[in-house]
Amino acid sequence: MNEKENQKLEEKKRKVLEILNLWESREIGRVGNETRTREEKKLNMVEDDALEK
Incomplete structure (x- = not known):
């Protein structure tokens, strides 16, 4: 694999x-x-970002 x-x-x-x-x-x-809402928003953003790639 390359770099x-x-x-x-x-x-x-x-x-x-x-x-x-x-x-x-x-x-x-x-x-x-x-706290939960803030974490869920961050989680959703991270999941969306990961799925896009």
Whole structure:
């Protein structure tokens, strides 16, 4: 694999881990609606971004 492919894989891996971390924090730390809503918005943005690539 060349450097460009490696970078793309690393970026995808980072996004997947970010999504998993957001899901985990969403499940564990439901500290009121405001926090959950903010995390869900971020999660949706990250998921949409990951799906576009």
